[in-house]
Amino acid sequence: MDDLLLQKYLRNETSEEELVEVLDWLDASTENQRYLDRLDYISNLNILAGEAQPRIRRHTVSLWKRTAQWSAAAAAVLLACAGLGHYMADRILERRTQDMMAITAPNGQSMSVTLSDGTTVWLNSGAKLEYPSIFSRKTRRVKISGEAMFEVEHDASRPFIVETFACDAEVLGTKFNILADARTADFSAALLEGRLKISNRLVGGESFILSPNDQIDLVDGHLKLNRITDPDDFRWVDGLMNLNTLSFGEVIRKFENYYGVRITIDNPEDMPELKYHGKIRVSDGVDHALKLLQITNNFSYTRDDETNTIHIKITKI
Incomplete structure (x- = not known):
């Protein structure tokens, strides 16, 4: 693959045909993706050294700006050519769903974030949330380490799944609290509204569907169903x-x-x-x-x- 074409891709300056060519090349091998990352790194070093070269912004623009740029590019392609446009838009969106972001709440503080589907997530002190910049058309999948509360936007066609070190939580339109600490092997989930399915990643086939006020805990590697004993445990969001x-x-x-x-x-x-x-x-x-x-x-x-x-x-x- 020609480096000049790759630099055009990094600057969002490729034609429709060139974009398809680069995307096919990236999908062909993980080594190709690593080569592109190295080219991006070297190009930015050259800029810092004072060489006259257009600045590559692929890794420095914000989540919202990157999403807007790709959405605008996809819209332009759709208007230009229906058949090729749909194909390219799908490819672009597919790559965006694999672009994982991460956010961690500072020590001694809690914070909230609204995801691209409208779901709100509150993170307790030190909790880390990993999520894609754009959710796929089939599922909405995130990862959590620490304590978090989710208020999930209902979408029956796209289940919302929370991955942890021990269990997966499949949301069926709900508000729930989850604690997952791999360091201490602590896991618990408490359902406040809706329904929630918890599947044990450590023991195959073990799962529970929670009703409001149910709490599930990991005990010796197995799930144990209980009831919420003190709602004030979830006042950390306040x-x-x-x-x-x-x-x-x-x-x-x-x-x-x-x-x-x-x-x-x-x-x-x-x-x-x-x-x-x-x-x-x-x-x-x-x-x-x-x-x-x-x-x-x-x-x-x-x-x-x-x-x-x-x-x-x-x-x-």
Whole structure:
């Protein structure tokens, strides 16, 4: 494949026939895609070095601008030639569905994102969402690591599927919360509205269909169906951390997850045997959360900013 033609493709300057030629070449081999990526990288290095060469913007434009550019190109092709246009539009859309994006919520914060189909996703602190810039015509598939809440736009012809390390959640028009942490092997899903199918990726053939207020947990690699016991667990979308019925150790682990810090307890044998109640506003920060905990517990703590670690020393009474 001629490098000049590939550079025209990167700048969106190809003719209809040239575009088909490049797309066929890319589909023929993964090595061809890697070669194009290297050409893109080298071209941008040349620009930084001051060489007079048109800037290649394929990897630097925003999601919305890229989507708009491709949509406009597809529309122009459809108007120019019905037969070839439909073929090229399908090819372009197919490649866009394979263009995966990723977004991660900052530590100590939650955030929301609206996907191209209108689905809204709330991400809890540290959660990562992977999704295509455009969904395919058959399914809507995303990946999640961490805790997220989904409010899915109904589309009976295109199921919405959430992949995690342990289970797949197939949405049947719903609002639900999902927690998937491969590091600790924790998985749970709670259904607030609609219906939800959970399939175990670790054990073939194991699946459940959830009704509202159902919760499913992964226990020793198997799914266990329960009922939601405390709706306040899902108030994190409002910026609140629920501490109801948690032990001191569970509260500390929750602080670690929400604030992205490591917390060690110098004398864990002296941890108080208490169950806590109430909610903490996450945006007030980890120091505020620890000071609230000190109201009912006698401990001191120090911070090591270099290692992002908090050391707790419990004073036994």
